[in-house]
Amino acid sequence: MNLFIASVQRDLLVHFxxxxxxxxxxVFFIVVISLFPLGIGPEPGQLKEIAxxxxxxxxxxxxxxxxxxMFRSDFEDGSLEQIVLSExxxxxxxxxxxxxxxxLSGLPLVLLMPLAALLLFxxxxxxxxxxxxxxxxxxxxxxxxxxGAALTVGLPRGGLLVTILVMPLYVPVLVLATAxxxxxxxxxxxxxxxxxxxxxxxGSVCLAPIATAxxxxxxxxx
Amino acid sequence: MLQVRNxxxxxxxxxxxEDLSFSLSPGELLQVVGGNGSGxxxxxxxxxxxxxxxxxxxxxxxxxxxxxxxxxxxxxxxxTVIENLRWFGVLREEAVNETRIxxxxxxxxxxxxxxxxxxxxxxxxxxxxxxxxxLIIDNPCWVMDEPFSAIDADGLSFLMAILQEHxxxxxxxxxxxxxxxxxxxxxxTLALQ
Numbered sequence: 405m406n407l408f409i410a411s412v413q414r415d416l417l418v419h420f421x422x423x424x425x426x427x428x429x430x431v432f433f434i435v436v437i438s439l440f441p442l443g444i445g446p447e448p449g450q451l452k453e454i455a456x457x458x459x460x461x462x463x464x465x466x467x468x469x470x471x472x473x474m475f476r477s478d479f480e481d482g483s484l485e486q487i488v489l490s491e492x493x494x495x496x497x498x499x500x501x502x503x504x505x506x507x508l509s510g511l512p513l514v515l516l517m518p519l520a521a522l523l524l525f526x527x528x529x530x531x532x533x534x535x536x537x538x539x540x541x542x543x544x545x546x547x548x549x550x551x552g553a554a555l556t557v558g559l560p561r562g563g564l565l566v567t568i569l570v571m572p573l574y575v576p577v578l579v580l581a582t583a584x585x586x587x588x589x590x591x592x593x594x595x596x597x598x599x600x601x602x603x604x605x606x607g608s609v610c611l612a613p614i615a616t617a618x619x620x621x622x623x624x625x626x
Numbered sequence: 627m628l629q630v631r632n633x634x635x636x637x638x639x640x641x642x643x644e645d646l647s648f649s650l651s652p653g654e655l656l657q658v659v660g661g662n663g664s665g666x667x668x669x670x671x672x673x674x675x676x677x678x679x680x681x682x683x684x685x686x687x688x689x690x691x692x693x694x695x696x697x698x699x700x701x702x703x704x705x706t707v708i709e710n711l712r713w714f715g716v717l718r719e720e721a722v723n724e725t726r727i728x729x730x731x732x733x734x735x736x737x738x739x740x741x742x743x744x745x746x747x748x749x750x751x752x753x754x755x756x757x758x759x760x761l762i763i764d765n766p767c768w769v770m771d772e773p774f775s776a777i778d779a780d781g782l783s784f785l786m787a788i789l790q791e792h793x794x795x796x797x798x799x800x801x802x803x804x805x806x807x808x809x810x811x812x813x814x815t816l817a818l819q
């Protein structure tokens with residue numbers, strides 16, 4: 405527990421001192437969203453229809469942008485091998501890394517969501533559904549992305565490889581999340597989708613850190 | 627505290643060492659020597675279990691893993707000296723009190739740099755921060771990979787003093803270095819080809 409808290413604090417402090425890594429994906433997210441009305445044209449009806457898809461794809465890409473750096477600096481400065489050596493639970497450390505990644509990349513996206521929805525003329529029901537779906541899904545994105553980040557951390561340039569590894573895992577949540585928003589806009593029941601997304605989140609919390617911890621052990625074995 | 631029998635290791639289809647047998651007892655210092663690329667660092671990593679593509683028996687008789695100073699120092703550039711030292715304590719699950727950390731900072735010759743980010747320090751100063759873990763954590767065994775590189779003359783004599791102190795309290799040390807170690811204790815040498 406001590407390691408968990410200390411590790412989250414350490415990550416937040418490091419990123420607070422060098423915020424560019426955190427801000428870049430957020431700026432990217434807003435830029436992508438604001439380009440669509442310019443490219444497609446400002447008719448509210450048309451934009452509203454494709455808004456869930458646009459917002460979700462932009463959120464996914466923004467998350468992927470920040471994924472590669474999850475373990476990289478710890479690997480390069482030797483912190484990772486000290487963790488492995490110290491016989492502290494790698495599972496707890498990895499979980500702490502995922503939590504701080506979510507606090508720094510997932511949560512800000514959730515907070516930006518209403519603004520993004522406004523740019524695309526989503527109505528109130530759509531905004532709420534979109535924000536809720538991102539709140540449910542963004543931890544899953546960090547958890548699953550951690551596996552890819554840990555697997556590629558030993559490679560000099562893992563950026564694109566992370567995307568290729570992790571994208572297939574993201575597809576189910578992307579499909580469910582956009583379906584949920586569309587259902588909400590059409591005024592129908594969304595509880596089923598919420599349960600599904602929660603189930604995937606809980607499954608990821610239990611399983612993803614195990615895979616990530618194993619990948620971290622492999623990465624430091626050199 | 628350490629018994630190694632018939633250890634061997636190949637890396638990139640090149641034999642680094644084979645049939646190595648040696649031991650380390652409390653109060654002993656083992657110096658690993660050898661040219662560049664002879665596998666000194668790899669041997670240390672093999673001993674610590676950080677590199678597993680090897681064979682042979684490596685038995686530690688310790689209740690906790692040894693402290694390790696590697697080529698990658700394990701300190702964060704964007705944390706301060708104090709924050710990095712505290713992190714070493716967290717890693718080893720030791721409640722390190724602040725006076726001990728302050729003392730270590732003073733001994734390391736980093737007074738006045740307590741709250742400087744490690745990215746603003748020189749190479750030698752960063753090495754001193756990483757060496758701080760040996761001062762703030764009690765551990766029977768130290769494993770050090772090239773601890774003397776980038777360290778100045780003052781630092782060198784300080785390091786020799788803490789090595790001596792550690793051996794005096796029956797600690798064990800494994801060190802890889804090209805430098806002569808000047809302590810009045812018998813030194814076991816392990817030469818790699």
